[in-house]
Amino acid sequence: MSSLYALGIGIGTKNSKGEWLEVLYPAPRLNPSAALSDAILAVCPDGAVSEPSAEQLQLLATALPEIDAELAALCLRLADASAPVAIVALAADQPPGDVPTAYLKLQLLSHRLVKPHQTDLSGVFGTLKNLAWTNQGAIDLDELVERQLQARLAGKTLLVDCVDKFPKMVDYVVPSGVRIADTARVRLGAYVGEGTTVMHEGFINFNAGAQGPNMVEGRISAGVFVGAGSDIGGGASTMGTLSGGGNIIISLGEQCLLGANAGVGIPLGDRCTVEAGLYITAGTQVQLLDENRRPVERVKARDLAGGSDLLFRRNSNNGAVECLTNKTAVQLNEALHASN
Amino acid sequence: MSSLYALGIGIGTKNSKGEWLEVLYPAPRLNPSAALSDAILAVCPDGAVSEPSAEQLQLLATALPEIDAELAALCLRLADASAPVAIVALAADQPPGDVPTAYLKLQLLSHRLVKPHQTDLSGVFGTLKNLAWTNQGAIDLDELVERQLQARLAGKTLLVDCVDKFPKMVDYVVPSGVRIADTARVRLGAYVGEGTTVMHEGFINFNAGAQGPNMVEGRISAGVFVGAGSDIGGGASTMGTLSGGGNIIISLGEQCLLGANAGVGIPLGDRCTVEAGLYITAGTQVQLLDENRRPVERVKARDLAGGSDLLFRRNSNNGAVECLTNKTAVQLNEALHASN
């Protein structure tokens, strides 16, 4: 008896050299049962990634119905596929070293089976290929010029929607209870929680997301996570771990409001507000005000990192960045100072 | 003799349960003539939404040529359609309680037959279904996973461009004299006036719009309307009635300039400017300056709502938000104060 970390049975695309470009897993599994794991490994014993024959898929379709009816039905249909089929059976949570594994891990996130930072994505940039994502599917960039000419000669239209290592999420999964107005702006590997609306100006990178329900009209950068009930205003910015945010992982707690065109370079706790148009970086000097709006002290924004019940604004009379707090928040701040 | 409020003859999409998903009306009519109204009601007497048979459409094609040649020709062609056909004949301007009616009302707006707030859209969010908008048309989200798998098995590519209640406008109508660089950013139900350019970073929500001519490089939120000759700079924000703007309906008059990355949470009159990067919310304290740049008084931005000839800037020496006016504007402000 063996229990896998994760399992994916999928259908994908290869380039003309036979290299994997991408794989769709309609029903990925995290921590599949021992029974399911054993059934898979009995048919595909040869390591993490296998390319099952039609016979193997039919064997699985016969073996799985009482263990996992959805996967059994999937195997039956994939047995007839002309496109390449992959089974990925991961024994443990390791960095993804090949394309089918990377796509499985990204789909674990977007199927909400794991949250951002909960599966190891080390080196995923190196593993994924930069591709042309087109209305004729994923195309290797080395083959694009020829495909473009072929389409023109055949009177067809080849449209390139994206040139990137990451495709858009919704061509792999649309999780329940979400709206995403411009799907080009949510990468595969995003976690989009139930009840989340991503408006046209919203954006969610891979390994980042929103717990739901959330209104996302700004940018949730790589690594950033936003708690339930928090809203990211139009054009608002969160500093990602890939660019500018350095080592600090930005997150927002619950019931926060990041105003339109605002930005944060520090993590925030619950019920925080940053007024429209104000960008708080870690080094911003902030005049702390108590619940009666009296000055308490001047601190750097990074000293307030993780605090709750904070309201950041720029005083429109004198230009000073201020943080209104309630008593709880000021005490928290003292605690934070104490641990500096 | 009866006169309808509005009339649409269209072709649309249903899900596998036979429920309407969306309807395209190539030539919607507002306040159709009594003759046209009577001709329609003679054939489709059964309430607001009917699904005419091929025979009924041919009857209309015969009856209408002298009343409305364009609709007569449309009926003739729709008689052969395999996709479902709808006729919506609205006696009055009521909240849209079904999908075909909601789509007619949104198309009244985008065909410029009504302006934002001129047709009753109450409850439209509840009426519209959240759908996957794909290169295979509108798809019920309950049917998307199966359609995705079918496409893969058939060697085809199903692309999901949008997951939303509102499709993009231009798949229903491209009004005359406009450019829209990234059409995903203009929702059906937007009013895009003659001579308007919506650049890649521009956005127009439903029940919102621009009179034209306008250059729109920022976001025109739900409910917002922009007068002739006003420009919305790149990334600029207008607070919508759905999020943050509260009860105030934001509008900009004529010849205004909202600078790049700027924002407004109050309505503006004519010839107003907000400098690049400055966000004016209703609560922003503003130092009012007269035409000689001498301080007049300190007010909240909401006290300047609707004023003309105002220039908002943040003093780059002392950080104060200032509003430069001319005499007319100062008098207006006094009038506004008087009515507080």
Next chain:
Amino acid sequence: MSSLYALGIGIGTKNSKGEWLEVLYPAPRLNPSAALSDAILAVCPDGAVSEPSAEQLQLLATALPEIDAELAALCLRLADASAPVAIVALAADQPPGDVPTAYLKLQLLSHRLVKPHQTDLSGVFGTLKNLAWTNQGAIDLDELVERQLQARLAGKTLLVDCVDKFPKMVDYVVPSGVRIADTARVRLGAYVGEGTTVMHEGFINFNAGAQGPNMVEGRISAGVFVGAGSDIGGGASTMGTLSGGGNIIISLGEQCLLGANAGVGIPLGDRCTVEAGLYITAGTQVQLLDENRRPVERVKARDLAGGSDLLFRRNSNNGAVECLTNKTAVQLNEALHASN
């Protein structure tokens, strides 16, 4: 013997009146050799734009292999095309007066054969037609309503991705070594240098670009050029020559950082930084600080135009816009003043 300025052999689209809408040149040539120029002119002697017959294309396919094997192969394939074929042979760098020439010049830029401002694009807005860019190719707007209805009647889906004079670049060429996450945001005529990533919020207009390598998460407006190693943060703005920037052509030198939601209305030299959220216009008053952060003088931002080693920030205690420099930068500033 004659040497052309530029040469394109392409395949394109016409409207139902036989007018050119657009042309794809898979392998445009700048300053082609005299041998190549002569071979082309021998077959197509009739001015800049010709529409070769299949026989002429086969003649070229026979004549060119030893001069330009790639173009010879292209001619052979185009001889069988059902879509219209164009050969554009430009004797000199003149304003583009017709559609095939305009498309050749835009593709010279996007193929990196010329840099922004290096080919004459005068009048290109008047030359190009505003078109619907769809999954059925470019469509004349006068024909769109009929095409939309035809598609619906045939059970097909016609999607309009763009209504603009400029299509997206990547449907014509994906230059080597780039990623463009949302391709709708890079216009044909952009110059995207090797090693450049354009994220979802990035944008590059025509006759503008990035030397590469660059990270572009903000907007590179018409006419703007960004040097190697400079990053444009998320939502950051550069003022274009078409809107707001007036006569000043904005550029950024090497190793600059424009922070998220920041903006510039002046050109910058090398190693400059604008902090997140700060918009510097030409008229912004700036407190100049020396390398010890002591005040030097107060200047307008335009006086710092083109300077290197400048760091712009808004003091978060007193709201003043400041510019930190090192000695070199201060000396440069004195030189700039001297030439005022």
